[in-house]
Amino acid sequence: MIKNFDTDDLVIGAGLCGLMYGLTAVMEGRSVVISEAHHKVGGYATNFYRNKRKYVFDCSQHKVSGLRKEIGNLWNTLNRLGLHSLLDEFKFHEEIGTVVYKGDFIRIPSEPSEIKETLMICFPDEISGIERLFKDIETHGYQHYMFFRRLINEYTINKDILRESRNLSKITAREYFEIIFKGKDIIEVLSPIAIYSGSISNEVNAFYFLHCLYAMFYGGQAYVKGTGQRLSDLLLEEFLNHGGVLLKKNPVYEMEDHGEHMLIKTRKNTIKAQQVIATCPPEDVLKMLNSEEYVDNFKDIIRNFEVGWGHFCVYIVISVPPEDVxxxxxxxxxxxxxxxNFTQNDFENDRYYDLFTLSVSNYHRFDPEGGYVLQLVMLDHGDRWFHLSEDEYIKRKQKIQNKFIKRVLATFPKLEGKLIYIESSTPKTNYKFTLATKGSAFAYKMLPKVNLNLLSNFPNDKIKLVSTWAGGPGYETAMCFGFTQGKLLSKNTKV
Structure with missing residues (x-):
């Protein structure tokens, strides 16, 4: 029997952005129903088990920025919501990571002053460029990072640097690096940091990249023990405790504008809502509204954007503690x-997988109870996977998996003979579980001159695009954007 709901807000998708919007809105006094297609919440912030639940794997990168007290946007957001117990769940990284380049292992600390000192020691000929980089991070990067505070009138744009900020948004991060640095090596050490926000230095605009560096270096990097699913589950618990309603295994099929409200048809329900909060890709919103006159006009806006990267991930369990290898x-x-700095030809002939940065995450450090788990991750694009037949897909998946393992064994030879379980996922796998366009894990690419503000005014004023597709990629962005929009779109907004 179909159950009907009458609610203020219907949220499509229970990822981090949807959960944060829902929690904020119910705390502001609105009634909220979240409809989720998957059997669990979290979107990419989920996990899965193997070998009779002996091993647990995270579905995406296990880094959350913005948690430094008073400074980080995410700390500010969770603190304002009174989620102090959730803040206690985060554990700070002792370091951002270690870059392995030309045989050198360069440890990148977690404190900005120590990062700066490390770079100056490793690249003494680049001191002036390093000084310039950190000045730009603290000005332009900070300005972009304060986007969420500006939305709720808590930050005023520094007009003195606005023109230069706009110029930075017109060039790539690599072009910016080539301006401020003399040599190639420091560029190749810093460029890989872009992958944490789903970016590549020869694509992402420099203004946004400086934002990412501010979030990483100054905002505070942390993780939640128990993988990203722990974070999603805690947000869900708070949402339900405050009166929110979650409908799982319940994709939205159609939406109709009935004047004073929207009528939404899902797999299990008919829902009457005053407004719809869409955290899914904008293309999917248009499919749900295929009878609307303005669909074609908004398609023209969407064509301004390029769907961002997904990732290829190899999940590995080894027989010994990682420190033993x-x-x-x-x-x-x-x-x-x-x-x-790969070429399109490199990407198309699969040489890309030998060239591009491969991250090796030591999940045993984050969650010892999950086993001796390593994850090998590289940005990848759905365009390389969706057209394949089943047989072609399996063969290619094995081929790329072998490339990753070969690269890791070359760096950590003691791993040889220690791999006891291996499994891989592709952008096609990502799509299966998240329904994100082309299996993208990072929404639209933040290319030069990209302006996500074009998505802020959906032609139907009862439908709001509230997601990383409209706010930018990343865990911190998803949660902060959900919070600010929950404040702004609630009837009882208290800023």
Missing amino acids: DIFSPEYLLVSDSGD
């Missing part, structure tokens, strides 16, 4: 001697 850091970035 010389894996001590929580994360390694394996950079090829040629760096990340």
Whole structure:
């Protein structure tokens, strides 16, 4: 029997952004129903088990920025919601990670002053460029990072640097590096940091990249013990405790505008809502509204954007503690001697997987109870996977998996013979469980001149795009954007 709901807000998707919006809105006095297609909440912040639940694997990178007290946007957000017990769940990283380049292991600390000192020691000829970089992070990066505070009138744009900020948004991070640095090596050590926000230095605009560096260096990097699923489950618990309603295994099929409200048809329910909060890709919102006159016009806006990267991930269980095979850091970035400046031809002939940065995450450091788990991750694109037949898909998946393992064994030879369980996922796998366009894990690419503000005014004013697709990629962005929109779109907004 179909159950009907009458609610203020219907949220499509129970990822981090949807959960944060829902929690904020119910705390502001609104009634909220979240409809989720999957059997669990979290989107990419989920996990899965293998070998009779003996091993647990995280579905995405296990780094959360913005948790430094008073400074980080995410700390500010969770503190304002009174989620102090959740803040206590986060454990700070002792280091951002270790970059492996041309045989050198360069440990990147977690404190900005120590990062700066490390770079100056490793690259004494680049001191002026390093000084310039940190000045730009503290000004332009900070300005971009304060986007969420600006939305709720808590930050005023520094007009003195606005023109230069706009110029930075027109060039790539690599072009910016080539301006401020003399040599290639420091560029190849810093460029891989972009992957944490789903970016590549020769694509991402420099203004946004400086934002990412501010979030990482100054905002505070942390993790939640128990993988990203722990974070999602804690947010869900708070949402339900405050009166929210979650409908799982319940994809949204259609939406109709009935004047004063929207009528939404899902797999199990018919829902009447005053407004719809769509955390899914904008393309999917248009499919749900295929009878609306303005669909074609908004498609033209969407064409301004390029769907971002997903990832290929190899999940590995080893037979000994990682430190026994010389894996001590929580994360390694394996950079090829040629760096990340690959060509389109490299990507199309699969040489890309030998060249681009491969991250090695030591999950045993984050969650010892999950086993001796390593995860090998590289940005990848759905365009390389969705067209394949089943047989082609399996063969190619095995081929790329072998490439990753070969690269890791070359860096950590003691791993040889210690791999006891291996499994891989692709952007196609990502799509199966998240329904994100092309299996993207990072929404739209933040290319030069990209303006996500174009998505802020959906033609139907009862539908709001509240997601990383409209706010930018990353855990911190998802949660902060959900919070600010929950404040702004609630009837009882208290800023």
